[in-house]
Amino acid sequence: MEFLRPQALEEALSLLAEHPxxxxxxxxxxxxxxxREGRLxxxxxxxxxxxxxxxxxxxxxxxxxxxxxxxxxxxxxxxLAAVCPLLAAAASTVGSPQIRSRATLGGNxxxxxxxxxxxxxxxxxxxxxxxxGRQGTRRAALPDLIQGPGRCALEPGELILGxxxxxxxxxxxxxFDKIGRRxxxxxxxxxxxxxxxxxxGQMRNVRLCVGAAARRPVRFRGAEALLEGxxxxxxxxxxxxxxxSQAILEETGMRESSRYKLPVAVEFTARLxxxxxxxxxx
Amino acid sequence: MKLEFILNDKPVSLExxxxxxxxxxxxxxxxxxxxKRSCGVGECGACTVIVDGxxxxxxxxxxxxxxxxxxxxxxxxxxxxxxxxxQQAFLDHHAVQCGFCTxxxxxxxxxxxxxxxxxxxxxxxxxxxxxxxxxxGYEAIVEAVGAAAERGSS
Numbered sequence: 001m002e003f004l005r006p007q008a009l010e011e012a013l014s015l016l017a018e019h020p021x022x023x024x025x026x027x028x029x030x031x032x033x034x035x036r037e038g039r040l041x042x043x044x045x046x047x048x049x050x051x052x053x054x055x056x057x058x059x060x061x062x063x064x065x066x067x068x069x070x071x072x073x074x075x076x077x078x079x080l081a082a083v084c085p086l087l088a089a090a091a092s093t094v095g096s097p098q099i100r101s102r103a104t105l106g107g108n109x110x111x112x113x114x115x116x117x118x119x120x121x122x123x124x125x126x127x128x129x130x131x132x133g134r135q136g137t138r139r140a141a142l143p144d145l146i147q148g149p150g151r152c153a154l155e156p157g158e159l160i161l162g163x164x165x166x167x168x169x170x171x172x173x174x175x176f177d178k179i180g181r182r183x184x185x186x187x188x189x190x191x192x193x194x195x196x197x198x199x200x201g202q203m204r205n206v207r208l209c210v211g212a213a214a215r216r217p218v219r220f221r222g223a224e225a226l227l228e229g230x231x232x233x234x235x236x237x238x239x240x241x242x243x244x245s246q247a248i249l250e251e252t253g254m255r256e257s258s259r260y261k262l263p264v265a266v267e268f269t270a271r272l273x274x275x276x277x278x279x280x281x282x
Numbered sequence: 283m284k285l286e287f288i289l290n291d292k293p294v295s296l297e298x299x300x301x302x303x304x305x306x307x308x309x310x311x312x313x314x315x316x317x318k319r320s321c322g323v324g325e326c327g328a329c330t331v332i333v334d335g336x337x338x339x340x341x342x343x344x345x346x347x348x349x350x351x352x353x354x355x356x357x358x359x360x361x362x363x364x365x366x367x368x369q370q371a372f373l374d375h376h377a378v379q380c381g382f383c384t385x386x387x388x389x390x391x392x393x394x395x396x397x398x399x400x401x402x403x404x405x406x407x408x409x410x411x412x413x414x415x416x417x418x419g420y421e422a423i424v425e426a427v428g429a430a431a432e433r434g435s436s
Contacts, residue, residue, distance in 0.1 A: 003283065003300030003346035025344070032303065032342045033323045045301065047347055072336065096412025097390065099324055101336035102343070184411035185325050 002044035009053045009132075013159060015046055017134055020156040022046045026068050027102030029095065030111045054106070054161060059083060064130075066162040067106025071118075075100065083167035086174045086193055090121035093176070093191075096184045106160040109142070112152040115188045115212040119146065121176055123209035123217045124193035127165040133158035146216045171197040175275035179268065188212045190264060194272045196227070203227050210244055210269060213261055214251045220244045223269065232277035234270070241269035287348045290358030300346030304338075305329045307345050308355060316356040316385050327413030330386035330393075331355045337393035337412070356385035359392065368392060368430040375426035379417035386413050391427040400431055 004022070006012035016022070023042035025031055026049055034040035048054055054068035059079045065087070074080060074091035081088055094100055094108075094117050108118040109129060119142055122129075128139040134157050147153050154160070168174065174195045180186030192210035196203045206224045209217055223243040230236055245265040249258065286295045289312075298307060305322075308314045308331075320328035322341045329340040332354040359366040365373070368391055378384050387410060394401055394409035401409065406427045415423065 001299055001301050003344075005346070025347075028342050028344055028347070029324055029339075032344065036322055042301070045344070045346060049347065095324070096327065097393070097409055098327060098330055098337045098339045098412045101333075101338045 005047045005050055007050045009051050012048055012051050016159055017157050026104040026107045029099050029103040062164045063167055064162055064164050065105055067160045068104050071100035071103050084125055086121050086125055086176055089176045090117050093117055093178050110152050110160055112146045112150050114149050117191055119217045120191055120209040120211040121193040124195045124207045125165045127163040129163050130161040131158050132161050142217050148215045173198050173276045173279055175272050177272050190268055192272050194276050201231055202229055213248045220247050222247055237270040237273040241266035244269045285345055285348055288352045298345045302345045303341055304343040305340035314357055318382055318385055327386045328383055330389040332389055332393050337390050356388055367433050371426040371430040375422045377422040377426040379419045383413055383415045387423055
């Protein structure tokens with residue numbers, strides 16, 4: 001069993017080109033579980049946790065967050081606390097303290113679980129995933145990259161370097177929320193994030209993503225349009241929730257879970273928006 | 283692969299398969315059975331150990347990622363045959379029922395106190411949230427960690 005541990009990005013990419021079938025490993029919190037369940041039988045491993053470029057969070061014109069940054073590091077990052085607290089908040093709800101020590105941003109994206117907690121936050125923050133392959137780098141929005149449960153559209157030989165996102169402005173209002181059977185170690189039954197800007201009391205540039213509700217992360221454009229330019233208002237938030245619920249039904253059709261998820265989506269969305277608006281008043 | 287790492291302050295060197303889990307390495311290769319095996323998928327916390335200061339599930343940690351790391355297990359808590367203050371607090375507060383979750387609880391609590399010697403009750407509960415106790419004796423465990431913190435040593 002080959003277990004490769006590149007210590008530079010160039011080396012990681014050339015090893016990946018040489019061994020495109022090897023399993024890319026970071027924190028192992030999905031890979032080792034899938035192996036145990038017999039859903040994955042790695043031919044070899046390519047451990048990316050020693051690649052310095054993937055371990056960084058930096059704040060230039062945009063913010064870059066490396067793929068091998070752990071949820072603990074996201075949670076505790078002073079940079080994110082200042083410029084994208086939404087991502088830190090989402091990371092603080094992942095799994096358990098033990099899982100957050102290990103699970104990474106890149107792993108959350110690459111595994112493409114519909115219940116992934118970072119994905120709605122990254123989508124609402126309008127993050128672009130930076131991907132490098134032999135042909136160079138490309139950027140992709142999460143709704144384009146993630147095509148279904150467990151299906152992240154990476155080509156052989158491509159590696160997620162991290163995400164870039166724009167720092168939140170002072171007028172930004174946001175919230176993240178999650179419903180599970182308990183606080184820790186519960187796969188989200190529903191999770192979601194909203195980011196908007198409040199200008200003169202009106203909501204602008206609303207970006208709303210509800211996860212664990214559809215086959216892949218989507219922004220709810222209909223609900224966003226309802227809110228655009230309006231004043232925060234409880235009835236309006238509920239109508240936005242109804243629009244989300246309707247859009248989920250259109251996306252998934254009636255399913256066993258719909259009797260639970262469709263009404264919950266209404267309340268869940270309304271609460272997300274109320275929390276974002278309340279955070280604005282503080 | 284030849285693996286060298288630090289286990290409970292002592293250097294260890296051995297030949298292992300890199301895709302072996304740290305849990306198997308501890309229990310099957312090193313016969314250190316204080317770290318418990320339960321769910322095997324990172325959901326129960328019974329196998330919690332500390333790697334480079336962070337609590338982790340040993341069942342999800344591959345040996346190939348261990349070179350040069352500092353690992354602490356429950357066997358590393360006592361010194362010269364004497365229980366640590368944290369272990370003593372667990373006894374004093376009857377925080378041990380069947381005992382199966384205890385090593386993991388101790389290591390999660392130890393990881394908390396290393397970083398935050400004076401946690402609030404909410405911080406203690408959050409730090410223990412990845413550890414299940416099927417006897418449901420959580421109150422006594424939370425009290426024990428709080429008491430150890432008050433005594434200022436873990």
